[in-house]
Amino acid sequence: MFRILHDTKFDFIKWWRVAAILTVAFIVLGLGSFALRGGVNLSIEFTGGTLVQVRFAQPPDPADLRALISHAEITQFGDPTEYTLRLQGAEAIAEQATTAEGVAKEVETLLKTKYGDGFTIVRTEAVGPKVGEELARGAIIAMLLASLITLAYLAFRFEWRFGLAAVLSTAHDVLVTMAFIKLAHIEVSLTVVAAILTLLGYSGNDTIIIFDRVRENLKKARKEPLYDTLNRSINETLPRSVLTHVTTLAATLALLIFAGEVLRPFAWVMAFGIFVATFSSIYVASPVLLYIERKFPRKESAGKGLYVSAGQARAESKAEVESPPKPIRGSKAPAAGRR
Amino acid sequence: MTNLKYRLLLIAGLVVASIWALWPRTVIERVKRDGVFVFDTVKRVPLKKGLDLQGGMYLALEIDESRGAVVDKADALDRALKVVRTRIDEFGVAEPVVQKVGDNRIIVELPGIDDPERAQAVVQQAAHLQFLIADESNALERALPRLDQIAKDLGGPTSGGALGDTAKKAQVSGLQKLFTPDSGSKGADSAKADSAAPPAPTTGGPISSLLQAGQMPGEFYVSEANAARAEYYFSLPQIQAAFPPGKTMKWGADTLSVGGSVYRTFYVLDSRPILTGESINDANPNNTPIDGTVVEFQLDNEGGRRFRTETAKHIQDYMAIVLDDRVMGRPPVIQSAIGTRGQITLGRRDLQSAQDLALVLRAGALPVPLKIAEVRNIGASLGQDSIRKGTTAMVIAVAAVVFIMVVYYRFSGLLAVAALVLFVLYTLAVLAGFNAVLTLPGLAGLVLSVGMAVDANVLIFERIREELARGKTVRTAIDEGFHHALSAIVDTSVTTILTASVLYQYGTGPVRGFAVTLIAGIAASLFAAVFITRTFYLAWLSRTRGAQALSI
Numbered sequence: 001m002f003r004i005l006h007d008t009k010f011d012f013i014k015w016w017r018v019a020a021i022l023t024v025a026f027i028v029l030g031l032g033s034f035a036l037r038g039g040v041n042l043s044i045e046f047t048g049g050t051l052v053q054v055r056f057a058q059p060p061d062p063a064d065l066r067a068l069i070s071h072a073e074i075t076q077f078g079d080p081t082e083y084t085l086r087l088q089g090a091e092a093i094a095e096q097a098t099t100a101e102g103v104a105k106e107v108e109t110l111l112k113t114k115y116g117d118g119f120t121i122v123r124t125e126a127v128g129p130k131v132g133e134e135l136a137r138g139a140i141i142a143m144l145l146a147s148l149i150t151l152a153y154l155a156f157r158f159e160w161r162f163g164l165a166a167v168l169s170t171a172h173d174v175l176v177t178m179a180f181i182k183l184a185h186i187e188v189s190l191t192v193v194a195a196i197l198t199l200l201g202y203s204g205n206d207t208i209i210i211f212d213r214v215r216e217n218l219k220k221a222r223k224e225p226l227y228d229t230l231n232r233s234i235n236e237t238l239p240r241s242v243l244t245h246v247t248t249l250a251a252t253l254a255l256l257i258f259a260g261e262v263l264r265p266f267a268w269v270m271a272f273g274i275f276v277a278t279f280s281s282i283y284v285a286s287p288v289l290l291y292i293e294r295k296f297p298r299k300e301s302a303g304k305g306l307y308v309s310a311g312q313a314r315a316e317s318k319a320e321v322e323s324p325p326k327p328i329r330g331s332k333a334p335a336a337g338r339r
Numbered sequence: 340m341t342n343l344k345y346r347l348l349l350i351a352g353l354v355v356a357s358i359w360a361l362w363p364r365t366v367i368e369r370v371k372r373d374g375v376f377v378f379d380t381v382k383r384v385p386l387k388k389g390l391d392l393q394g395g396m397y398l399a400l401e402i403d404e405s406r407g408a409v410v411d412k413a414d415a416l417d418r419a420l421k422v423v424r425t426r427i428d429e430f431g432v433a434e435p436v437v438q439k440v441g442d443n444r445i446i447v448e449l450p451g452i453d454d455p456e457r458a459q460a461v462v463q464q465a466a467h468l469q470f471l472i473a474d475e476s477n478a479l480e481r482a483l484p485r486l487d488q489i490a491k492d493l494g495g496p497t498s499g500g501a502l503g504d505t506a507k508k509a510q511v512s513g514l515q516k517l518f519t520p521d522s523g524s525k526g527a528d529s530a531k532a533d534s535a536a537p538p539a540p541t542t543g544g545p546i547s548s549l550l551q552a553g554q555m556p557g558e559f560y561v562s563e564a565n566a567a568r569a570e571y572y573f574s575l576p577q578i579q580a581a582f583p584p585g586k587t588m589k590w591g592a593d594t595l596s597v598g599g600s601v602y603r604t605f606y607v608l609d610s611r612p613i614l615t616g617e618s619i620n621d622a623n624p625n626n627t628p629i630d631g632t633v634v635e636f637q638l639d640n641e642g643g644r645r646f647r648t649e650t651a652k653h654i655q656d657y658m659a660i661v662l663d664d665r666v667m668g669r670p671p672v673i674q675s676a677i678g679t680r681g682q683i684t685l686g687r688r689d690l691q692s693a694q695d696l697a698l699v700l701r702a703g704a705l706p707v708p709l710k711i712a713e714v715r716n717i718g719a720s721l722g723q724d725s726i727r728k729g730t731t732a733m734v735i736a737v738a739a740v741v742f743i744m745v746v747y748y749r750f751s752g753l754l755a756v757a758a759l760v761l762f763v764l765y766t767l768a769v770l771a772g773f774n775a776v777l778t779l780p781g782l783a784g785l786v787l788s789v790g791m792a793v794d795a796n797v798l799i800f801e802r803i804r805e806e807l808a809r810g811k812t813v814r815t816a817i818d819e820g821f822h823h824a825l826s827a828i829v830d831t832s833v834t835t836i837l838t839a840s841v842l843y844q845y846g847t848g849p850v851r852g853f854a855v856t857l858i859a860g861i862a863a864s865l866f867a868a869v870f871i872t873r874t875f876y877l878a879w880l881s882r883t884r885g886a887q888a889l890s891i
Contacts, residue, residue: 003804004747053721104714105456122718131399131713142845146838153837157830190850191780197842198787198857201835208834209798212827240801243747244794247740251790254736255783260728262391263783270787 005242008235012282013227013290019283023176030179040182043189046136048129049088050103054111056081057118068114069107078261082122139193146200147171154204158211161292166207169285173203176280177273184268191266199273202248206241206281211289213237226293230286245278343881346874354761357768361385385771387434388450389778389852392726394719395450396458401443403710413442418706420445425702426461444712455716457695463709465663466699468616470646471589471608473557473657473670478583479607480552487544489577546572555657555670557608563594563601585610592665606666608659613649615704618642622700624693625682630668632685632693636700643679651676662696729782736786737763740793748800750890754875755796755868762792762860762867769859778852788860794831795868798824800891813889817876825869832865 034040044051052072059080066074072085087103104124111119127135150170155163177199181188213233224232252274256267363382390397400423402409402416409415416439423445424437436448452458549569551560561569572578573588582588591604622636638646650658650673659670660683668684685693740759744752766785770777803820811819836858843854 055720120718120720121716122721124714124716126711126714128401128712130401138845142841145845146841149837149841150834153834190846191783191853194780194842194846194850194853197838198784198835201838202791204834205794205831208830209827212830216823236805237801239804240797243743243797243801244791247743247793247797248787248790250739250743251736251786254732254739255786257732258728258735259732259779259783259786260725262725262779263729263732266780266783 003239005238008238009231010235010238011231012234013231013286016283016287019279020287023172023279023284027175027179030176030182033179034182040178041185041187042136043187043192044086044088044125044127044132045190046132046139046188047088048127048132049086050107050126051087051124052085052104052107052121053077053123054083054085055079055120055122056083056115060115064114069110072107082261135190139190142193142197143174143200146197147174150200150204154208157208158215161289161296162211162215165285165289165292166204166211168288169207169280170200170203172284173199173273173276173280176276177269180272180276181269186265186268189265191263192269195266195269195273198270199277202274203277203280206277207285209240210234210237210281210285214289226290230290234282234286241278241281245274248274343874343877346870347878350761350871350874353765357764360768360771361764386767387774387776388722388726389776389781389849390448390450390715390722391717391779391849392722392729392777392782393450394717394722395448396452396455396717397713397715398447398449398459398462398711399440399713400445400447400462400709401712403708405710406708409707415707416443416445419709422703422705423447423462423709426699429698429702430458430461432458445709451719453719455714457691459711459714461695461699463705463711464695464699465705465708466616466696466702467663467704468619468700469612469661470614471587471610471612471659471661472653473555473659474583474586474607474609475556475656477556478586479557479559479588482581482583483544483547483550485581486546486572486578489581490545490572490575493575493577546578553604555672557606557657558670559605559607560595560602561605563603566603569605583607589659589661589664589666591669592662592667604666606659606670608661608666612661613653613658614638614642614646616700617703618645619700619703620679622697624690624697626690626693627682630682630684632688632690633682634685634693634697634700635680635682636697638679638681640679646681647676647678725779725782729779729786733782733786733789736789740789744793744796748891751800751803754872754879755793755800757875758796758867758871759789759792761871762863763789765863765866766856766860769863770856773855773859775855775859776852777856778849780849781852781856784853784856785860788857788864791835792860792864792867795824795828795864796872798827799868799872803889804891807889807891814880816889817873817880821869821873828865828869832861835861 060083062074062076062083065083065085069085072087074083074085076082077084085107087107104121104126108121147167147170151163151167154166157163158166174196177196180186181192186192210233213236214229217229217233218226249271252267252271255263256271259267361384363384365382400419402412402419420437420439427435427437427447427449430449432449432452434450436446438446440446447462449458546569549561549565549572553559570590586607587610588605588607591606593604595602595604618638618641620637620639620642622634625633625635627633653673654675655672657670657672659666660668660681662683683696685696737759741756744755744759746752748755763785766788769775775781799820802824803816806816806819807813839854839857839861843851843858846854
């Protein structure tokens, strides 16, 4: 039997403080950049505007292109012969108010003056401002609704303490992923929104699997503090977490490397999100659960042997480590960053 | 073991059903051959490809209210939808989609189209056809002094006439020279034109100085340089209010070039149409030696009757054919009562545009003007690229997952891989069965669900390992493993399906494809992991009775 990370006894939760600092710093960095340097890079689907993807016979000089069509944002798109021209400015949109496709035609005429027949337009997209607004609204509603539905399901399947912890950790994942999108200048298109929503489901999965094990271990009614139960559950599910993430990451990396430029933003967000989902199920969901259990202890716990007033229990059993209520209080930190 | 037998039968049955669902079948379809669309039988795998994989055009249309508000929008949109659908059906595209989205938008999908501009024109053309009698009473000439006065009072974009009198006269004579042979050949109408021709306006009013009388009653020329100014004056509400009652003016569709200068024509016409395009029964393009490209039309019985009586009243008058506010060709003189047939002259335009005009006339006019709210064009070559890249990614992802599973779980990994193969087969079959559209994000969803599909197997295998480590027998360990992993597997599948459904509800086109493949993938993976792998284990256990060790 070939096993990795079998029967490990890592004290994962001990490192919650480092993890919290890292994740809060990342979120703050993302939000800071958001505040200082303006919003995220939205695709024309949301802002309205025109995108023209051109395939040239010969790799053109980008400077030439920029000089030719000065009002467009010009980026190389994968191949050195492929470029996208984006016209998202207010004027471009105003121009579109009359005809959505007019701008694209203009670009084509301009390109003809310089390159003759040495190019083909392989894709054009023109979105009116009204459609863009609607799509943006739809995306936001979709995200909120998906979060709510996930919350409701988790609350229904687990009791509310677990559900809340799972939802907070999922929210953390979405927030960190958004910070990543901002910091890595990934263009937010509908496909990227789809990736975020998929992550929402996916990050819930990880937490569910660990909590499922926690629930099972709690039923065994061991005289063990929740802190240790959580650690043990994480360790027990560790091989699964690692293996699943390796396979999913392999699939995502295949997308990132081979599936071409169109899917690349999607693949980046997925790859990063999968990594974050693992991280948060260990370092966000579990400390948050500890905190909630301490704040709202179960009344029946003493009688039934569900030994979950974690703070005290932890203090009794492992006196050598720093007193636990502090880390628990501190586990507010990621939650605060979220608000 | 009968239980096992039924399990295996079910799996085999589903495999047969999936293969049947995916087997290339012969369908009758419009395909493009040598530039024309013909119906033909083609053999293909019944998986629909989205526009981003196939290439094509996507249009979202809205009611254009820039030229006046529309009262009953919902009704207007429904009628417009019908017209657009008829036009697109005749346009000749394999599997077009025309549907209403929400209550204010029509979307049109034209896969595989290579002339997007033409398609757009066909969809958007109002095709509002009217037959109007040209004004015989010199109404505009008589009204001109009044209009000039109004224009003067209002002040124009520039003051005074731009053209000197001499220059104007030279142009007029040039024009007359050009048209002499033309009107001569028409015999009767040239005589009529001469007799009815008013004296060329010589007053220097802001409007009248722009105009020159044409060759027939109600016809005027404006040089290209002055056209914008004339258009400006005639669009003024004050001028429109003072326009002779019962008359209307329409610009000609074509320009005239005379001795290097370009002229536009406009016509003063009776504002009440004697007939509209609604009565058109049939229309066909034609190429005639005299008139060039024409569209011949045929009226229905009632329209024909009406046309006959109306034209009988107007013999020796000129009749303008007005399409979307533009007079097509030069209005012909009515020689005798016209019955059910007629033609629209398109002058220099090619047969393709005649074909398109005939098409839109057959389909009828759009009840409201439509504007384009969103347009996407994807070239076919880009679509092929996407398919190739997506497939490569898929193959490599599957290979990587297979490698990891077999190396880590050995024999059990092989079972999981076998289940994975069935998973892919089932997923594709479900997509084909539901007529889902495969898009590029959809391919990504498929790749992703391959990665996630093994998650369930991993959960089960890890659990079995734990149970084995606790010293349970192989059979009990397998039973326990499946039993304990089930709740987590169900929970994870349900959350993912829930978010994917939300995505489906709010997403458009490609993203919808992603949601659909994700849902199909998760449903299939649930079945593959929980049912198929389990069955494989049962089969293995029944063959090796009392197995002491499990390769996992």
